[in-house]
Amino acid sequence: xxxxxxxxxxxxxxxxxxxxxxxxxxxxxxxxxxxxxxxxxxxxxxxxxxxxxxxxxxxxxxxxxxxxxxxxxxxxxxxxxxxxxxxxxxxxxxxxxxxxxxxxxxxxxxxxxxxxxxxxxxxxxxxxxxxxxxxxxxxxxxxxxxxxxxxxxxxxxxxxxxxxxxxxxxxxxxxxxxxxxxxxxxxxxxxxxxxxxxxxxxxxxxxxxxxxxxxxxxxxxxxxxxxxxxxxxxxxxxxxxxxxxxxxxxxxxxxxxxxx
Amino acid sequence: xxxxxxxxxxxxxxxxxxxxxxxxxxxxxxxxxxxxxxxxxxxxxxxxxxxxxxxxxxxxxxxxxxxxxxxxxxxxxxxxxxxxxxxxxxxxxxxxxxxxxxxxxxxxxxxxxxxxxxxxxxxxxxxxxxxxxxxxxxxxxxxxxxxxxxxxxxxxxxxxxxxxxxxxxxxxxxxxxxxxxxxxxxxxxxxxxxxxxxxxxxxxxxxxxxxxxxxxxxxxxxxxxxxxxxxxxxxxxxxxxxxxxxxxxxxxxxxxxxxxxxxxxxxxxxxxxxxxxxxxxxxxxxxxxxxxxxxxxxxxxxxxxxxxxxxxx
Numbered sequence: 010x011x012x013x014x015x016x017x018x019x020x021x022x023x024x025x026x027x028x029x030x031x032x033x034x035x036x037x038x039x040x041x042x043x044x045x046x047x048x049x050x051x052x053x054x055x056x057x058x059x060x061x062x063x064x065x066x067x068x069x070x071x072x073x074x075x076x077x078x079x080x081x082x083x084x085x086x087x088x089x090x091x092x093x094x095x096x097x098x099x100x101x102x103x104x105x106x107x108x109x110x111x112x113x114x115x116x117x118x119x120x121x122x123x124x125x126x127x128x129x130x131x132x133x134x135x136x137x138x139x140x141x142x143x144x145x146x147x148x149x150x151x152x153x154x155x156x157x158x159x160x161x162x163x164x165x166x167x168x169x170x171x172x173x174x175x176x177x178x179x180x181x182x183x184x185x186x187x188x189x190x191x192x193x194x195x196x197x198x199x200x201x202x203x204x205x206x207x208x209x210x211x212x213x214x215x216x217x218x219x220x221x222x223x224x225x226x227x228x229x230x231x232x233x234x235x236x237x238x239x240x241x242x243x244x245x246x247x248x249x250x251x252x253x254x255x256x257x258x259x260x261x262x263x264x265x266x267x268x269x
Numbered sequence: 270x271x272x273x274x275x276x277x278x279x280x281x282x283x284x285x286x287x288x289x290x291x292x293x294x295x296x297x298x299x300x301x302x303x304x305x306x307x308x309x310x311x312x313x314x315x316x317x318x319x320x321x322x323x324x325x326x327x328x329x330x331x332x333x334x335x336x337x338x339x340x341x342x343x344x345x346x347x348x349x350x351x352x353x354x355x356x357x358x359x360x361x362x363x364x365x366x367x368x369x370x371x372x373x374x375x376x377x378x379x380x381x382x383x384x385x386x387x388x389x390x391x392x393x394x395x396x397x398x399x400x401x402x403x404x405x406x407x408x409x410x411x412x413x414x415x416x417x418x419x420x421x422x423x424x425x426x427x428x429x430x431x432x433x434x435x436x437x438x439x440x441x442x443x444x445x446x447x448x449x450x451x452x453x454x455x456x457x458x459x460x461x462x463x464x465x466x467x468x469x470x471x472x473x474x475x476x477x478x479x480x481x482x483x484x485x486x487x488x489x490x491x492x493x494x495x496x497x498x499x500x501x502x503x504x505x506x507x508x509x510x511x512x513x514x515x516x517x518x519x520x521x522x523x524x525x526x527x528x529x530x531x532x533x534x535x536x537x538x539x540x541x542x543x544x545x546x547x548x549x550x551x552x553x554x555x556x557x558x559x560x561x562x563x564x565x566x567x568x569x570x571x572x573x574x575x576x577x578x579x580x581x582x
Binding site for chain 2: 017019031033040044045057061127128210
């Protein structure tokens with residue numbers, strides 16, 4: 010087995026050339042810097058159990074506005090550093106009086122980190138397709154270190170979640186997850202995400218979550234057959250089965266024109 | 270309680286039944302505070318300490334920010350009810366001093382340069398004091414820092430050594446501290462580099478050398494307990510899937526919402542998986558390292574302040 014829990018200062022290897030992230034080299038030996046899981050399949054990396062998000066260039070994140078100035082929005086990114094979005098980086102022209110109308114304090118948006126300088130001044134852009142102010146849906150926070158787990162092996166987890174819950178999902182690198190769908194689906198998805206984040210070290214997690222979502226929907230169906238809303242539920246169920254892609258697309262279409 | 274008549278019984282055991290080179294039993298729980306980024310509850314004999322780590326986070330006031338590195342703030346504080354006679358809560362001369370030396374004890378191990386301009390806040394709260402609280406607080410703070418995911422070159426372990434009745438003893442108990450001849454709290458890294466040393470009382474040069482050897486052994490034992498505590502927290506997940514190098518791409522395509530997130534994840538497969546995944550995390554914290562089978566020290570009651578002696582460098 011090549012994975013185990015390591016703690017800071019633990020000796021990992023003599024293979025200095027392959028020292029990767031979460032490690033340091035001292036006197037020809039590789040030690041762990043972090044409390045996490047060792048992965049030495051190719052390079053010697055330590056994946057931390059926890060930790061704050063550190064902004065890095067080109068990351069897609071979800072931020073929330075904390076300050077509005079006449080020409081800038083300042084975003085809180087769930088990290089030690091705030092991000093600066095200049096009006097010129099917004100997709101359309103905005104006069105300074107309109108700033109608060111577009112995004113006010115407390116509003117969230119999907120944004121891209123344009124640049125981070127050595128003093129950790131973070132510049133943000135929204136001039137890109139798909140980057141938008143979040144107007145509906147929910148934002149859930151998970152530990153940034155668990156983002157890879159939520160996405161899964163080449164997106165396996167995330168596409169499973171989308172399929173099973175018929176929700177639209179966006180995962181920001183800073184551990185904020187935007188989900189959108191109908192309320193029941195979002196509740197279920199929220200529980201599934203909680204499950205992923207609290208069992209992030211378990212194996213066969215995708216399978217586990219899949220079963221969880223399937224069982225949950227069985228239970229719901231059982232309950233709903235006794236109620237008047239049977240028909241409605243059926244229609245929704247059909248939607249899930251037949252046109253998940255279509256629905257997603259519609260949502261996407263709905264989102265986009267608002268920016269134009 | 271006044272000064273005991275003798276500090277050792279006929280068999281050479283101490284007041285609480287320990288040998289001279291034996292530390293008190295230590296119990297560590299990791300991640301006990303939900304709102305902290307990292308936390309630790311530590312019991313060491315009758316000491317009870319809670320440590321919480323917040324950050325790295327934005328530092329206010331801004332004038333304290335350092336453009337090239339993060340700063341560490343350490344607050345050692347004794348709860349008003351932690352000692353026999355209620356102490357006035359809040360910072361005092363002693364707490365301020367201990368906070369300063371404890372902060373410096375972490376300087377060589379914490380990689381602050383990764384978080385320029387930020388702050389890492391460490392709070393160590395003594396809930397019950399019974400001699401050696403600064404060392405207990407440091408031991409707890411190390412675990413809390415690791416739990417918060419702060420990069421460190423290693424853990425810091427701290428232990429005191431002292432002299433009672435002309436004899437060197439490891440990890441002073443309350444009476445040994447109050448009525449002993451010397452108290453020497455030491456913190457060190459895993460390599461044995463001393464990051465904190467204070468002394469109260471007098472030791473000869475030879476005694477000092479011997480004391481340092483003794484405390485080195487004590488710190489090694491504590492380091493082992495700390496390691497076990499951290500490993501225990503997740504021990505049910507001995508077989509994990511791990512992903513890395515996740516790259517989340519921007520939505521490029523016009524219609525395919527699936528491409529909102531395009532992740533490139535490399536996952537390494539685990540070898541075997543027999544341990545149940547559904548094991549509650551809480552079960553783990555109950556395991557305490559019990560290789561140190563020192564008897565629980567007697568409840569030492571004393572109307573004197575539990576203060577571990579004034580520290581004169």
